[in-house]
Amino acid sequence: MAILVKQEKNAMSGDEAVAYAAKQSDVDVVAAYPITPQTIIVEKFSEYVANGEVETEFVCVESEHSAMAACLSASVTGARTFTATASAGLALMHEMLFVTSGCRAPVVMAVANRALSAPLNIHGDHSDGMAQRDSGWIQLYAENAQEAYDSIIQAFRIAEDVNVLLPVMVGLDGFTLSHTLENVETLPDDAVKKFVGTRRLPNVLTHEGKTVPFKLDPDNPMTMGPIALQNYYFEFKRQQEEAMKNALTVIQQVNDEFAEVSGRKYGNGLVDAYCLEDAEIAAVCLGSTAGTMKTIVDNLRQEGVRAGLLRLRTFRPLPVEEIRSALENVKAIAVMDKSMSFGGNGGAVFHEVRHALYDANVQPLGVNYIYGLGGRDTSPRELRGIYEDLQRILQTKRVEKPIQYLELRE
Amino acid sequence: MTTEEWKFTTKDIAEKPDLFLSGHRACAGCGPATVLRMIMKATRGPTIVTEATGCMEVVSSIYPYTSWAVPWLHTAFETAAANASGIESALKIMKKKGKVKQEHVDVIAIAGDGGTYDIGIQALSGAVERGHDFLFVLYDNEAYMNTGIQRSGGTPHGAATTTSPAGTVIPGKLEYKKPIAEIMVAHEMPYVATASPYYWRDMLTKVRRGLEVEGPAFLHVFAPCPRGWRSDPAKSIEYSKLVVETCVFPLWESINGQCQLSTPSKLIALAPQKKKPVTDYLKGQGRFSHMFKPQGKKLLEEVQRVTDERWQRLLAKCGMAQ
Amino acid sequence: MTAKEKGWKEIAPAGVCSKASTEFLTGDWKTYTPVRDPEKCTRCLLCVVFCPDGAIRWRPEKGDIEFDAGYCKGCGICANECPTKAITMKFEQE
Numbered sequence: 001m002a003i004l005v006k007q008e009k010n011a012m013s014g015d016e017a018v019a020y021a022a023k024q025s026d027v028d029v030v031a032a033y034p035i036t037p038q039t040i041i042v043e044k045f046s047e048y049v050a051n052g053e054v055e056t057e058f059v060c061v062e063s064e065h066s067a068m069a070a071c072l073s074a075s076v077t078g079a080r081t082f083t084a085t086a087s088a089g090l091a092l093m094h095e096m097l098f099v100t101s102g103c104r105a106p107v108v109m110a111v112a113n114r115a116l117s118a119p120l121n122i123h124g125d126h127s128d129g130m131a132q133r134d135s136g137w138i139q140l141y142a143e144n145a146q147e148a149y150d151s152i153i154q155a156f157r158i159a160e161d162v163n164v165l166l167p168v169m170v171g172l173d174g175f176t177l178s179h180t181l182e183n184v185e186t187l188p189d190d191a192v193k194k195f196v197g198t199r200r201l202p203n204v205l206t207h208e209g210k211t212v213p214f215k216l217d218p219d220n221p222m223t224m225g226p227i228a229l230q231n232y233y234f235e236f237k238r239q240q241e242e243a244m245k246n247a248l249t250v251i252q253q254v255n256d257e258f259a260e261v262s263g264r265k266y267g268n269g270l271v272d273a274y275c276l277e278d279a280e281i282a283a284v285c286l287g288s289t290a291g292t293m294k295t296i297v298d299n300l301r302q303e304g305v306r307a308g309l310l311r312l313r314t315f316r317p318l319p320v321e322e323i324r325s326a327l328e329n330v331k332a333i334a335v336m337d338k339s340m341s342f343g344g345n346g347g348a349v350f351h352e353v354r355h356a357l358y359d360a361n362v363q364p365l366g367v368n369y370i371y372g373l374g375g376r377d378t379s380p381r382e383l384r385g386i387y388e389d390l391q392r393i394l395q396t397k398r399v400e401k402p403i404q405y406l407e408l409r410e
Numbered sequence: 411m412t413t414e415e416w417k418f419t420t421k422d423i424a425e426k427p428d429l430f431l432s433g434h435r436a437c438a439g440c441g442p443a444t445v446l447r448m449i450m451k452a453t454r455g456p457t458i459v460t461e462a463t464g465c466m467e468v469v470s471s472i473y474p475y476t477s478w479a480v481p482w483l484h485t486a487f488e489t490a491a492a493n494a495s496g497i498e499s500a501l502k503i504m505k506k507k508g509k510v511k512q513e514h515v516d517v518i519a520i521a522g523d524g525g526t527y528d529i530g531i532q533a534l535s536g537a538v539e540r541g542h543d544f545l546f547v548l549y550d551n552e553a554y555m556n557t558g559i560q561r562s563g564g565t566p567h568g569a570a571t572t573t574s575p576a577g578t579v580i581p582g583k584l585e586y587k588k589p590i591a592e593i594m595v596a597h598e599m600p601y602v603a604t605a606s607p608y609y610w611r612d613m614l615t616k617v618r619r620g621l622e623v624e625g626p627a628f629l630h631v632f633a634p635c636p637r638g639w640r641s642d643p644a645k646s647i648e649y650s651k652l653v654v655e656t657c658v659f660p661l662w663e664s665i666n667g668q669c670q671l672s673t674p675s676k677l678i679a680l681a682p683q684k685k686k687p688v689t690d691y692l693k694g695q696g697r698f699s700h701m702f703k704p705q706g707k708k709l710l711e712e713v714q715r716v717t718d719e720r721w722q723r724l725l726a727k728c729g730m731a732q
Numbered sequence: 733m734t735a736k737e738k739g740w741k742e743i744a745p746a747g748v749c750s751k752a753s754t755e756f757l758t759g760d761w762k763t764y765t766p767v768r769d770p771e772k773c774t775r776c777l778l779c780v781v782f783c784p785d786g787a788i789r790w791r792p793e794k795g796d797i798e799f800d801a802g803y804c805k806g807c808g809i810c811a812n813e814c815p816t817k818a819i820t821m822k823f824e825q826e
Contacts, residue, residue: 028503031496057503059495062536066492069485069533073460073496076483076746079504081496099485104746165745204744207476207752214748216481216497218456218515223749225484226471235740236747242740420777424790432786432803433753438761439807443784475756476749610781636807644808644821647782 004263007185014145014177015040017184018084018110018170021152023048024192025108028079031059031070035089036122037174038112042084064089068096068107075105076224078215080156080199083107086174087114090128094135100167101136101240103225104214106159106199107167110152113141113287113338114174115374123375124174126286126338129315130348132169136240138247139316141171141286143272145182147313148172150264153192157254162202163246165214173288175375187262195261244317251314270319272311273326275301279308281390282327282364284353285336286312289371289378296384307387312349323356332365332393334386338372346370346403367399371406382406418614423451427479434477435469439643441634441650442466442549444607446520449547449631450480452617457516458483458497462490462525465556465635466549488529491537494519494544516621517544523564524554527588538597538626545620545627548590551635559638563588566658567716568709569697571638576700581709586716594628595664601627603663608651609674612661616672619663632659640696652691655684657721662728669727679730685721688714758785762806764821766799772818773797779810779819 012020019041022030032042048054057074061067067083075081085093090111100107113129115121129139138158142148148170155168172178187195201213204222212220228236248270255269266272272290275297276282283293290311300307310326312319327333335354337347344351350368357363369386371378386406393399429450436443446466450459460483461467467484470477485493498517504510519537521530526548534546553571554560561574566587570576574583594602601623605613613631620627632650636643653659654674661672671679678684689710692698701709725731744750780788780797787804790797811819 028507028509029496029499031499055503055507057499059499060540061492061495062532062539065488066495066533066536069489069492070496070499072485073483073493074500075496077458077497077500077504078509079500081500095486096489102746103483103485202745204748205750206744207474207749214745216458216483218458218481218512221479221481223471223476223478223482224746226473226476226747226749227468227484228473228747231737232473232743232747235738235743236745238740239743239745420781421790424777424780425792428786430786431753432800433756433758434785435756435758436784438784438805439809440784444782444809447784447786448781470753471749472753473747474743474750475753476751477753479752607782642808644812646784646807647809647813 005188005191005261007187007262009183009185011181012145012184013040013179013181014148014172015112015179016044017145017149018152018172019044019048020186021149022082023054024187024189025153025156025196026080026193027054027056027082029057029059029071029074029081030083031061031067031074032083033061033064033067033085033089035064035086037114037124037178038084038086038089038110040178041110041112064092065096068093068100071107072096072100072103072105075107076103076216078199078201078217081107082109084110084112086112087116087128090132091116094132097132097135097137099225102236104165105167106165108152108155108159109167109169110148111169111171112174112178113171121374124176125373125375126171127340129169129171130339130341133316133348136166137316138166138168138314139171140168140314141312142177143288143290143311145177145180146184146264147266148177149184149186150258150262153195154254154258156196158247158250160199161250162200164243164250165202166240166243166247171287176288191261195258248317248319266313267311268322270314271322271326272313274309274311276308276310276326276330278306280306280331281387281394282308282310282330283334283336283386284310284312284349286315286338286349289336289338292380292383296380296387300387305387305391318352318356320356323353324360327357327364328360328362330364332390334367334369334390336369336371340370340373365393365397365399366402367393368403369406370403376407378406418611426451429453429479430470431477431479433475435472436465437637437643439636439646441607441646442522442551444647445549445631445633448607448610448614449617452614453516454618454621455514455516456512457518459518459520460484460490460493460497462521462530463487464522464525465551466520466522468556487525488533490519490521490525490530491534491546494546495537495540495542498542498544519544519546521546521548523548523550523552523562527563527590535597538594538599538628541625543625545617545629548628548630549633550630551633551638553638555635555638564590568701568713570700571697581700581706591628591630595667595669598667599628600625600666601663604630604659604661606632606650606654606659606661608647609654609661612672612674616663638697641694645694649691649695652686656686656688656691656717658688658691658717660721660724662724671728671730679725682732688717757802758805759802762804763824764806764808765801765824766804766810766819767822768799769818772816774816776815778813778815782809782813784809
């Protein structure tokens, strides 16, 4: 076991923790636009800039669309680049998210997950992130402010890995994490700087026949973002899929390396399995809900119930193997979705977890709980009820209502 | 090299290697292609170009081929100025941190009228307000040519396009061309100019000035499109002359808000009898052909009237009111 | 797809172009070809300036210009703009 660096304990909101992580990660360019509940991130970062605490060019853009365009451009010029957004901001970026991943720009972005309009709602759910799940971005979802801090630092390493070279979004639940003070252990500046390192660039062959670092550089001109038609477009998309596959390995490596410095580890980086070894019933969720769920699991275990929890820390790339091996011996699972996939017969997490289990030898019985939309409070009592439902399912071997809505008035 | 020392001659241009390369797929007689070839000749050193989606982006970057001898980035339709913001910011901070070798790198954003007047105006306005050091070149071929000649905010009054056809009830585009260069002047930016490729030396000088000023510069270049205008490909450069001679597109520049006419237009201001009627410019272009039928007479008169009014307003701005 | 087109493992990421467009000839687009009368030509080089395709080259060593049929699309701008009318467009015969 390596000797851990001395860390400081600070009372920080998730947003502050994210801003602090970005500050320590030697970011060259931040281009961002304020939106609730991400605002504290850009405000904090602006303070760092105003006080000369960072060597970062802060571009106070006029929209999220331009934020992402500027981040992407700065990134392909060779800069380490960070931004943050939420909800409508992420939706406005939609077009540029695809361009950013397609241009293989390793931008890191914090998303303070929030509901999408209409009706307008500023509170937390996963509608924004889920709507971008096919945008070619790696998606990590943090359980608490500490993990938000740690994940931002890790995200630079994951994104910039030459075998990955994909943008990463780190989700933190709006208000629940973004605005709530927690004790966050922060690493010293030099430890973070050392961990993230300097940006490495892969070499590419240009039209001048030169093999040079992948960036816009007048000494080695290259053309980025061309039009690729029927004869080549598909090949570039296949490359992105391979990069996602590589990310499955890199995320685990970075999680391990980070543990050596900080002593903190998030499952294997992809999934966080809690009391699953002998579990008969289990819930699957993302983000901050896992904190409450773990307490419920503890209580149930004391009562002799073989309950467990699988938290998907990485949602893209989807850790199919890990999901399957974690759940294939569970008899009944409840998949929790904090967003809707309208007309899709269940939420996105439900779909994908079921997809991962399709190749299992025995499929567990599955039920989908849609909860917390627009920040709707979900009580521990109600969450415990999920396990009680699972126990009934276990007894009857039947799922009567595969899609359920928690705390929804009829 | 300062602008004063810069004496563009045809020989200088001919001897300077093309940075916008041959083998691009622009139509025969493409005005924007001449414009881009030329503006790249006026660059002064290390340069990065970013371009909005549009005709010239497409014809110059059909994978695996590129027509760009400089680093070049395309991301989307509305993002030319936002891209320039990102590139310029990255260069600035990386220079400070010793990660960029070059003493200075010029950043040029290029967009057509769609990417400037319409979908790109928000990013452009924002980038200029923030004061990024870059040159924005609008090549204005007065419609969405890449998608098949649909009207834009830059399409002139009366012009027929595929979304403003000359019908039996509506005679082409009813609205007037948005005064984009004036809108940019209203941003109180250091440099705004208009240019037309026939007056190539004036155009190149303005490109160079735009690169030399610190902060944002905006260059509005008139760029005839034979395909979209239903005009003779051989006459693309000729139209870029007539448009100035008729004062439909006068040449001027605004340096720190001080507006002055450029020589070709100034000569007309000094000798108003040289000002040609708008019909000299409009005739021969298929997009205006309905205006030369009997029922188009009123429209023609209106175009002349509005051209004259705009010209008078410009003269007043330049202290040359008649 | 033809065999000479590369697979996804071989090409650079993100669409970084691998060839200059100078390798792509557009000369066969034309129906008219510029023909110059060297007697009338004053070597003012305006045609070099205005050519959208960079298909007219100034050869300083020869003190003369050269038309590059590989790129010329036959638009006729050179002929139209030539101050001495030294260039005419001729219908291209197979």
